[in-house]
Amino acid sequence: MRLAAIVFAATAAIACHKDAGPEGLRLRQLHDGLGSAGFKLDDFKKADASRFSAQNCEAGALGGLDAVVCEYGSTEAVALGKKAGEGWVAEATTGVALSNGHTLLLLADRHKADPNGQTIHKITKAYTALK
Amino acid sequence: MRNLCVVAIVLALEMAVVGRAEARPVRFVGAHPIAAKQGGGYCYIEAPHMHIYAPDHAALYQQVNDEYVFTGDPSPFGYEGEKHQFYGHHPVASVNGEPIYCFIDGPHVHPFEAPASPEYKVKGNVAFYIGPFDAGYNRLKPHRVKVVNAEYRPFVAFRPTVEVAPPPEWHGEVWVAPPAIAVQGPGVTVQAPGVVVQGPGVVVGAPHFAPPPRVNVVVPAPSVRVSGPGVYVGGPGVYVGGPGVYVGGPGVEVNGPGVVVGGHGGHHDNGKHNGWGKHGRGR
Secondary structure (H helix, E strand, O other), rough: OOHHHHHHHHHHHHHHHHHHOOOOOOOOHHHHHHHHHOOOOOOOOEHHHHHHHOEEEEEEEOOEEEEEEEEOOHHHHHHHHHHHHHHHHHHHHOOEEEEOOOOEEEEEEOOOOOOOHHHHHHHHHHHHHHO | OOOHHHHHHHHHHHHHHHEEEEEEEEEEEOOOOOOHHHHOOOOOOOOOEEEEOOOOOOHHEEEEOHHHHHHHHHHHOOOOOEEEEOOHHHHHHHHEEEEEEEEEOEEEEOOOOOOOOOOOOEEEEEEOOOOOOOOHHHHHHHHHHHHHHHHHHHHHHHOOOOOOOOOOOOOOOOOOOOOEEEOOOOEEEEEEOOOOOOOOOOOOOOOOOOOOOOOEEEOOOOOOOOOOOOOOOOOOOOEEEEOOOOOOOOOOOOOOOEEEEEEOOOOOOOOOOOOOOOOOOOO
């Protein structure tokens, strides 16, 4: 029992360290990962990072959807940015605010470009699979 | 007068607050039917997402905190994709640690395959859940069974035909298709599995859902006799359809002066399996 507790504590410590460490997904990897899934972010422009409490943000169009990607210094900061991101999505017919590692992905379908969510599904599937 | 003004101001403020509340996005986890006022169809987003609309058929969702999780059979809602047959109640997934259940009695389908576990017994491509149910299931069951199965009553034709007997380890209730409803009207008879329509001023109604399968039956105009209020027959083409009435398939017969349209329902799926539902990812 005691051994199990020690093993659990050690595992938790490693997991937490990894979560907060520099290994989490970064914006560069996000670019590469979504690009290889067929969603290029080459035309994205710098966006106001302070609005999403981020270090860096870029905005553009992805598969006919409004998109923002941001990078954060910590996973705690990502959680804060996600709240702000949900506000950005708010009025869209459909929207997502997802985080992965040190990054945040925001998608908003404001013009019913993706009525069945097929494009959003593809993008989010590719994004959540990134490591 | 002054009191009236105060009341008016309070009402206006309340309306403003309600208006703001309605504008809040509604959270969904997993794929689900799209509300009819948004055009209907099926939303395929698996990841947690938001819409500006609330679900049409709230009974088919289990709410976890402020998130809606669709637990039903997507067939009547324009879903196109893999289908896997189940029979009776079973767990669907867990969202934020809270188990989600499907309470559909009898045969139905889901877009995901039953997990390969001893808690499921698969016979003839139909998955029967033989594992234990927890307290959460027992707490929800009395109400959910009633409302969920009421929602699916108009969609008997969408159910798969299951021709295997449940395994002995399975302790659910065997589902029996609802009895035929007979309504009669002069000159026009519409027959479909479980539904017969006859009678003057006949209205065959069901709650509004996605459009059912349609069959356009072309009838030579002279052979159609129509009488009775509430029955519309536009000739030479006669369209027979409506929510809850499935008309179609092979064996369609058209006779005059009465018109008989017959077909069979039932939906088989032999799609490939694609794994268990992945609700709650990407958080």
